[in-house]
Amino acid sequence: MSGLETIPVTELKGVGSAVAEKLAKLNIYSLQDLIFHLPIRYQDRTKVVPIGRLRLGDEVVIEGDVIGCEVVMGKRRSLLCRVKDHSGTLILRFFHFTAGQKKQLESGKSIRCFGEVKRGSFGYEMFHPEYSLADEFTTTTESAQLTPTYPLTEGLTQIKMRSFCEQALERVTPYNVIEWLPESIRHQFQLPPLVDSIHYLHKPPAEADTELLASGKHPAQFRLSFEELLAHQLSLISKKQKAKLERAPIIEEEGAFLEKLIASLPFQPTKAQQRVFQEIMLDLSSGHPMLRLVQGDVGSGKTLVAAMSAATFIEKKRQVAIMAPTEILAEQHFNNFKQWFEPLGVEVAWLVGKLKGNARASQLESIANGSALIVVGTHALFQDSVHFKNLSLAIIDEQHRFGVHQRMALRAKGIDGKLQPHQLIMTATPIPRTLAMSAYADLDCSIIDELPPGRTPVTTIAVSDQRRHEVMERVKVACNDGKQAYWVCTLVEESEALQCQAAEDTAIRLSEALSELSIGLIHGRLKPQEKAEIMGQFKQGNIQLLVATTVIEVGVDVPNASLMVIENPERLGLAQLHQLRGRVGRGQAASHCVLLYKTPLSQHGKVRLGIIRETSDGFKIAEKDLEIRGPGELLGSRQTGLMEFKVADLQRDKAMLEQVQSAALLIHQSHHEHIEPLLSRWLPVQQDYLNV
Missing domain, CATH: 2.40.50.140 (Nucleic acid-binding proteins)
Structure with a gap:
């Protein structure tokens, strides 16, 4: 008997092509999709x-x-x-x-x-x-049951959705919704039967524990969450194992070039940087593609670890690509790598979208003939027109800003299609253990848990916007004292145009109030060339106060900037506030971050701003951010394909993750034939992702 996944929703009474289109917006195409579309709450009409x-x-x-x-x-x-x-x-x-x-x-x-x-x-x-x-x-x-309330989309009513789910449930049997969890695993983790759990969650009896259901911790919900998290875990293990079957260039020793690079630097790597580098070297000697995530809080020196890794490939005349999500960040990497490597005779190429005509053709040629051993750029690096001679290491900064397919496209540019490049992924967004165990289970993780000497802690205070004039006075004093400052305008609406307008208005008001200061403005609607020029002026000290939108969140490095004002901080996630704050405190001077909030501040807002004031530990902040906002926002929308769960909730279900990992390993070892059906049940869209 074929399963419910083969029966389209159009076979149900009341589902024509128009209704089927609406159901498709909820990712419901088959009767199986419908029975896994669970109620979000229940009403007692008994x-x-x-x-x-x-x-x-x-x-x-x-x-x-x-x-x-x-x-x-x-x-x-x-x-x-x-x-x-x-x-x-x-x-x-x-x-x-x-x-x-x-x-x-x-x-x-x-x-x-x-x-x-x-x-x-x-x-x-x-x-x-x-x-x-x-x-x-x-x-x-x-009825003798609680009444379910389902997630809907425009044009669908609860009455219609209940009717469709009711019709689908009537067709459910143990033969068309197959139990893919082996009995030994169900027994070991005390999981109720799948079909019973589905029926219970669509039609709980009148005496059901509604509080337990509302918390998502009923055994029937546990059963489905467990299986869904298990499918995600299996997909990542499969991806990791598949990568281990592929071949990659072997680097067995650090080489003299690395010694030369370190000797030329005005500072020495910290113990944490050296430890992470040794973990990378172990990967590079295996002959299989490295897939390593390097986490380090703002300013911990991830770029130096990337440069040390690159040096071991340059010794062998093999190419390294560094990919960043924005042109500002790419340009910063380009400047760093040029400064470190060009004095040692290594050509560094530069490839971004704005590069046109002869300049672009010249860069493409040096990438293709291998004369450029280091190539820095944005997503322009994985366009079809870009050909590497022997790409052996891909360094990807702030990977969650890229779609998975973009990262895979760079991987496909390996040597003759036979050797895969190693991948080193860096992030300054500390990833809570809960997320690392699930979203990044295909990657080996390293953490740089030590800041280089000379970094000054940033003092953070929260101030009501009714004291704006005092804050402006503080900015004036700092700038007249030879320091520089940022004034960050956060999102007004979900509209870049309005955000930029707010920043422009703020810049005008500040120019009127602080007429003796040189004030610059940077936002997302400026052309890349204009952004680069303004950032260059700020770095050189020609601009004293930079009014900006959150485009400066990642990677901008101006050591003389020691004061940051963030307007409406209550609108941002904690991780983003922490990233912004990391733009100051990069030099020797005492640094400050002022959170200029709108009154009245909600209780929720007070708690969040309190967390930012009390700690500068990125991992603690990320864990709190995960609790408050959920994984989708923390990872960035383009990456959330990994995190769109039908039933499971990473924060709520984090306690079961270790059990899920154990079960995934058992299935991989002893029940391999169950993997494909579980993946197609829970992750049909991601089969493409796994097969890239």
Whole structure:
């Protein structure tokens, strides 16, 4: 018997092509997709509550007789229907109604309604309740089960979705929803049967523990979350194992060139940098492609570790590519690598989107003939027109900003299609252990947990925007004292245009108030060349105060900047605030970050700004950020394909991750034939990703 994954939703009553398109927006194409589309909460419609016992905010069923129905004119025209039972009176209010509906709800009719109790002009009201009349219901309540509420999209109603799920459930059997978890694993981790769990979650009995269901920790939810996390884990293990079968250039020794590079630097690598470099060298000697993630807090010296790794390849005349997500960051890497490597006779090429004509052709030629051993750029590096002679190491900065396919495209530029380049991935966004165990299980992780000497801690204070004039005065004093400052304007709306407008307005106001200072402005709508020129002016000290949007979040290095003001910090995630703050404190001077918040600040806002004030530990901040915002935002939207769970929730379910890892290894070792069905059940879209 074929499984439910082979039966399209169009086989259900009420699903034509138009409805199928709406379901597709929820990634529902088959009956299997529908049964794994679980309720987000439940309503108890099993008991009728007397009107006299209603409380504000209750979602309840009431029954009574209609004692009046009229159209009233207020701010909006509405239909008002009074319902009375033995204990009191309630008003039903409809803003959208028909003449037929008004006639249907005439006095004397008995009605049963379900809705949320709200405060209205005449006491308690229900707005647009679901209702049925006496001839449509019996004296018993609607069902012996809780009523599910499903995630929806525009054009679908709860009633329709319940009908579709009900029809799909009627077809569920152990033969078409196959139990792919071996019995030994189900027994070891005390997992209930899959089909029972699905039925329970769509139709919990009236006596179900609603608090347990709301928390997502019911055994039936545990069962499905476990299997989904297991599928993700299996996909990453498969990817890692597949990489181990591929061949890569072998580098067995550090070589004299690395010694020459280190001798030419004005500083020595820290112990943490040396340790991480040794972990990289171990990978490079294996003959298989390295897939290593190097995490280090803002300013921990990841770039030096990347340069040391690159030096071992340059010794062998093999090419290294460094890819950054923005032109500002790419240019910074380009300047660093030029400064370190060109005095040692190594050509560094530069490839970004803005490079055109002869300049671009010249760079492409030196990349193709191998005369450029180091190539720095943005996503322009993996365009089809770019050919490397012998790309052997790809260094990817802030990898979560790139789509997975972009990273894979760079991998495909290895030597003659036979040898894969090694991959070194760097991030200054510390990744909580919970995420590392799941989103990055295909990578080996190294952590640079020591800051180089000379970095000064940044003092962070939160100030109400009612004291803006004091903050401006502080900026003036710092700049007149020879220091430089940032003034960061955060997102106003989900619109780059409005964000840039806000930054422009702020720059005008600051120029009027601080007319003696030279003030620059940088935002996302400037051309890359303009951004680079303004950053260059700021680095050289010609601009004292830089007004910026969050484009300066990653990688900008101006040691003389010792003061940062962040407007509306309550709008940003903790990790992003930590990244921004990392732009100051890069020199010897005492550095400060002022969080200029709008009043009144919510309780949630106070907690978040409190975390940033109290700690500069990126890992603690990232863990809190994960709790507050979830993994999708923390990883960046383009990477969240990995993190879009149907049932599981990484933060809620983190306690089961170690069990999931154990189960994944058991399945890999002893039940290999179960892997493919589990992946196609939970990750059909990602099969392409795994096969890249």
